[in-house]
Amino acid sequence: MFRKNLKYISIIIILAIVIFAGLHGADNPVKGVILSVSSPFLKTFRIFSGGTAGFFQFLGSIGDLKNDNERLLEENQKLIAENNRLKDAEKENVDLRNQLDLAPRHDFRLEASFVIAQDPQGLGNFFLIDKGQNAGVKTGMPAIVSNGILVGRVTESFPNTAKVTLITDPGSAVNAEAQKTGAKGIIEGEYGLGLKMSMISQADVLNEGDSVITSGLGGEIPRGLTVGKIGQVGQSPDKLFQETSVVPAVDVSKLRIVFIVKGQ
């Protein structure tokens, strides 16, 4: 019996050694090689599936297109007016910054990348992108979507791929503040796809619906990236701080393209 199963028991022992090595971080080169080889195929699969999903969504949404069109036309007119006002404000901002000798706020060096895979176990909150160390992507860099919305941070970098852990991950912590009142706190992920802002002083004011942005404290993530909007405000269990739920500004589970902020 034992002799018959010796081969299988050996495999289990080898796998236990592999797991032990993985706990020490020795798995990184192996993962890097496998992901480098498979990254072009994963990208092709993802692009193809994205197209298929888009086609089905389009079929389902034909009925809503007319209403959407009318709403968008109206919204467009409002935006044109607002755009003109903002252009004036931007010009004024540039002049003032020049006078104060400040660097532009959103002059980021960005690396565009495709989302090529997501966590197959469904236990964590991360995705893989098709850019890695060869494109200058390093651990700790923030990932945003085009309009400056923070979605996560690079937590592992391989030669041609990188792992981006979402801000909704329970282990993620980002320094943030309420845009209008300046109330500072820490944004943490909650199980599922929610966000919580905690460690907010009792003296600070929190208004439901106000925007939450990154505060830039700690230096890794630049100031001014949008995180979401303040939801329900409450107290921490020990009543020492305020805390609030934060509604993410983007559905992080449906991302296709993200930008890695390589520097300012």
Add this chain to the structure above:
Amino acid sequence: MKNLTLFLFCIFIVFLQLSVEGVFFSERRIPDLALTLVITLVLTLGFKESVKWILLTGILIDAGSSAVFGTATLSFFLIGWTISWFADVADIRSRKTFFLATFALLVAVSEIVKNFIVWGGLKTNASYSHKPLNAALHIFSADHFLKILYTIVAAYILYYIFRRVSRALFVEPIKLMKRYH
């Protein structure tokens, strides 16, 4: 030919799980195609024939997942071995209805066992590196129930596709070979 086809089949299934399923399913409800592949291989080809493909599938899933490297492979291997032993003892393919029910039960139990092993690996890693555990395993949540349900449906589909394909690709050529030699 048989080895190449199986190699491509395993890779195709893993890529589907890593890249495609996330577009159509919510993150915590993604059907575990790799696990259904393992169960299908063991019930169709036998454990001895499937070992290398189980290891390949596990390693690919480990590379693309948040789990500690090796835990998915170990869980697939243990599940495959247990199922092969169970299938031998209970002769689950003897009656169709019995098989359909047992197959669904096997998939459900295997999914729970696999999640426990993977989660155990993450928990060990968290305590080993003194970091907070970033993953939660909610056995009795709606997400987990739907994930198991989707996995069972996927397992039925994959099993019957694989049986048809394997009959055409592997069994018939062997029969022909025997007839002419």
